[in-house]
Amino acid sequence: MSKTQSNSQTYKALDELRGRIMNGKLHGGDRLREVQLSDDLGISRTPLREALLQLEQEGLLVRGRGGYTVRTFTLADVFDAIELRGVLEGTAARMAAERLGEPSMLNDIKQTLSDLDAVLESGQANSYDILNTKFHMQLAQLCGSFIVEEEVERANRFPFAAPSAFPTQIERTDRFLASLVVGQQQHRDIIEAIENGEGSRAEYLAREHARLARRNVEIAYADKQRDAQNVPQLALVEG
Amino acid sequence: MSKTQSNSQTYKALDELRGRIMNGKLHGGDRLREVQLSDDLGISRTPLREALLQLEQEGLLVRGRGGYTVRTFTLADVFDAIELRGVLEGTAARMAAERLGEPSMLNDIKQTLSDLDAVLESGQANSYDILNTKFHMQLAQLCGSFIVEEEVERANRFPFAAPSAFPTQIERTDRFLASLVVGQQQHRDIIEAIENGEGSRAEYLAREHARLARRNVEIAYADKQRDAQNVPQLALVEG
DNA sequence: CAATGCTGTTTTGTATACATTATGAGCAAA
DNA sequence: TTTGCTCATAATGTATACAAAACAGCATTG
Structure with a gap:
């Protein structure tokens, strides 16, 4: 960077x-x-x-x-990239839970959680994406391993796999906004698990959280024609 | 390549x-x-x-x-890199179990298993490393995702993290040779799990398998001075 | 008619000259 | 003595010229 x-x-x-x-x-x-x-x-x-x-x-x-x-990407590639991100973020979360020193190390990311709450209530979608990206970066940093942190960030750079790859551009349906609420709850659960030293729980929560992104891709892809203008990235996916 | x-x-x-x-x-x-x-x-x-x-x-x-x-590497970095490889190979193994089409797709890697058996009995250590590397490459290919396969290979390229990073150069103690036998059993178990569609089992076996490499590093590092000639890579690790 | 080899063209691989930016020593001033 | 500035120096960043290799088309030959 x-x-x-x-x-x-x-x-x-x-x-x-x-x-x-x-x-x-x-x-x-x-x-x-x-x-x-x-x-x-x-x-x-x-x-x-x-x-x-x-x-x-x-x-x-x-x-x-x-x-x-x-390079040409298939829809399966996109899903795999998202799953990979989930695995890596899950590892970061688990390591954070296993290695966390002082609880105060969670202060910053908890602040981001609060900010996300505020944004969700006010409905400012753009700010949400920025904060969401921030949350995921902070999570990666918590793992205490630069090696792992680097790899998580790498997975995030992959097309479509980034935590906020699509949300900004997808039409803001109620269904989608609801998924943000679910996602935010998952954020909270992940941090709670880390705080409690529940490594395995943290890992699987983070994996499951990544599947939300997968669902967004599925929605966008199903409405590919309609979303073509909003989500030009889809042109990259063949078929 | x-x-x-x-x-x-x-x-x-x-x-x-x-x-x-x-x-x-x-x-x-x-x-x-x-x-x-x-x-x-x-x-x-x-x-x-x-x-x-x-x-x-x-x-x-x-x-x-x-x-x-x-770049300077700490011993912790080396361990983290190995753990990361375990996570990624575990993911490859799980995906292989979940997605495996025909059982015949396992024929090639089973052949490698047999070759490894033969080499272990005859005690040809050099051939072991080649076959071991081959096994890990074949495992990565089984996952059915080029994205994941690429990332596994990437993790293998990382210093010290490769499946056969140290074995060739470490002095062949009985203790070390015994670890090869254990590793080979893990190989077999992983393939069995994949064949049975036991994704979670395959994942965790692969993770545990990576810890064997960690143990080898620990041994080499403990005898750093003695192994300095045999394992010059250790110079990269500070401390 | 097919296959193969030649040749002109295009493209990437390499070397090097030039531009720009960072760095550090030396000196002056506070 | 320390701090800040200036300028010389040396490093990286950029542009471009040249070399080598790949490619396509055509002609020649079996």
Whole structure:
């Protein structure tokens, strides 16, 4: 996160390409030609290549026979990525429960919980997403292992798998808003389990919590045509 | 795996640097200067930078304030990495159990099990490591999800976390050889669980199996001085 | 007619020169 | 003595020229 700002050109290329892929401007299987992209973006090949390498690591591109192509995702891939995030966040939660030192270490994340409550009552959906992301980051940090924390964050960067990947853009149906309430209860339960040192409970609650995201994807995918404008990321998913 | 061969210079740099770090020629905290390294390795800066970027992704280097430094690992980091691998392999095993189509899909990995048996009886330790690695790769492939498989392989690339990271180099004590027998039984149990569709059992067996690797690290670390020549990777671990 | 090899073209891989930013030493002033 | 500024130096970030390799199309040959 810190390096991103320093690399001006590389970051610009990274951001722009990621955007194009996620928005569906670049389709799965499209080949990326360096010189052409370089001209297009107004960025020379060296930082562009750095960005391409990064996007390969993020899983958005595949490198075959020398050239990069945009990766294609199936709906199953999306579900798997979400499940993977659940597993990793579950591990973070379990480790947090097993290793937690002073209860005061939970103060910050409890504050986020309260903020989420306030936002849910007032119905400000945008703030919810920001706070939700914050909660998940704080949870990852609680595990006490930088190795695990890194991997959780990595899983969160994966397309569609992020805790707030879809909510901002999905139409705010009552059904969806209700799922936020459920999710917030799960947040509370996870923290309670950690506080009580209930590692296994914390792990499975976090896994179950990730399935909420899966459900959101299912809803969005079912209404793919209608949500096409709201959720352009869906263009990435084939079929 | 496929791209590695194509990049001649980049791969050379990657391999050499990885080796230097793992062997302790480069110590934790050492700064890597591009021009100096470029001269040293006889490789120009562009492919070198690509290698550095890759090593950052692998977790061996950290990028701060523009420059790369060799990452320092604590013993706790090593344990966490191993636990993480256990979690991910456990997930692969569980998914394999839950999703397995035809039982014949287990034929290949069962063959590996038999090969491992034969090697254990004959006492050829080198072949054991190769087959052990093969087993773990096949297990990852069984999960039916490329996303998960990729992440398992990623966790295996992490220093010390690979299934056969240490065994080849550790002195072959009776105690250690006994652990191989235990490990092989765990292999069999995992496959049995998958075959029976016992997802949860498969998951936890795989987790427990990873703890064998942890024990090997503990042994090696306790005898750090004696094993220093045999296990140069230990130089990477501070303290 | 099929297969194979040649050649022009395009694309990525590599090297290096240039630009920009960080760093640290030295000195001056408080 | 310490602190802050300035400037020299050296590092990384960027651009581009060149090399090598892959690819496609065509012609030639069996």
